[in-house]
Amino acid sequence: MFDLSSKCAVVTGAARGLGQAIAVKLAEAGADVALCDLQSDWLDETAGKVRDMGRRAEVYSVNVADADSVTAGVKAIEADFGKIDVLVNNAGITKDGLLMRMSEADWDAVLDVNLKGVFLCTKAVMRGMMKQRSGAIVNIASVIGLMGNAGQANYAASKGGVISFSKTVAKELASRNVRCNAVAPGFIRTAMTNALEEDVQAKMKELIPLSRFGEPEDVANVVLFLASDTSGYVTGQVLSTCGGMVM
Numbered sequence: 001m002f003d004l005s006s007k008c009a010v011v012t013g014a015a016r017g018l019g020q021a022i023a024v025k026l027a028e029a030g031a032d033v034a035l036c037d038l039q040s041d042w043l044d045e046t047a048g049k050v051r052d053m054g055r056r057a058e059v060y061s062v063n064v065a066d067a068d069s070v071t072a073g074v075k076a077i078e079a080d081f082g083k084i085d086v087l088v089n090n091a092g093i094t095k096d097g098l099l100m101r102m103s104e105a106d107w108d109a110v111l112d113v114n115l116k117g118v119f120l121c122t123k124a125v126m127r128g129m130m131k132q133r134s135g136a137i138v139n140i141a142s143v144i145g146l147m148g149n150a151g152q153a154n155y156a157a158s159k160g161g162v163i164s165f166s167k168t169v170a171k172e173l174a175s176r177n178v179r180c181n182a183v184a185p186g187f188i189r190t191a192m193t194n195a196l197e198e199d200v201q202a203k204m205k206e207l208i209p210l211s212r213f214g215e216p217e218d219v220a221n222v223v224l225f226l227a228s229d230t231s232g233y234v235t236g237q238v239l240s241t242c243g244g245m246v247m
């Protein structure tokens, strides 16, 4: 049903967590995968999993917040794979704190990676996708970008920005058959969320109608749908993957 064979997918922040699960899921559906993270040697585990499935994996050191790094990375990927069919903008960070105490540096760091990074990577791949008149861009936002969260003003603003950016890209590129959608995960078990205090985790669980935290694969399944032609008539949408936390 979800056939990505002969497609090249780029996944940012693919060394661990959601990025790794997404890369493996896309490979399972037949895609060759270009894996990007801050350091290429962090990507060996993900690359091994992709290759175990008989798919091609190449690793790239790319800082999504740095224009030169993104340009060089995308150029190398296009040279290695010949084209890019799918971009998953997944790289993201948090630097939490109440607004009263939030430093400008923490604001800038989160906006640079989570929002500017999505802008830079999308810009770098869009020319090729427009030329080939096909492409799917999937941006990993967050339910926090929809509902806000005390202590995460920078993160919420970045993810809200990703959502409105995705809708705009969808409108600008639709005539070239390039789709752009956002996924808004809720509370998913990864290193990012395991770092939260236990009492915060317990409080979050109470807000989830399906009364369990999500697994990375829950998000990867939704990304697979949006990356594949099965969702060919879906663009500019935000698909929350949060156990019903946001309706």
Ligand SMILES: NC(=O)c1ccc[n+]([C@@H]2O[C@H](COP(=O)([O-])OP(=O)(O)OC[C@H]3O[C@@H](n4cnc5c(N)ncnc54)[C@H](O)[C@@H]3O)[C@@H](O)[C@H]2O)c1
Residues within 6 Å of the ligand: 012, 013, 014, 015, 016, 017, 018, 019, 036, 037, 038, 062, 063, 064, 065, 090, 091, 092, 093, 113, 117, 140, 141, 142, 143, 184, 185, 186, 187, 188, 189, 190, 191, 192, 193
């Ligand atoms: N885990 C959750 O519950 C959850 C919920 C909602 C949204 N998200 C979003 O999902 C995405 C992945 O989250 P995760 O939980 O897997 O996080 P994670 O911290 O486990 O992984 C993030 C990856 O991004 C990479 N990265 C960070 N900065 C980068 C940069 N400048 N350039 C390239 N790579 C960079 C990291 O090295 C890491 O491998 C993020 O965008 C996050 O905001 C996660």
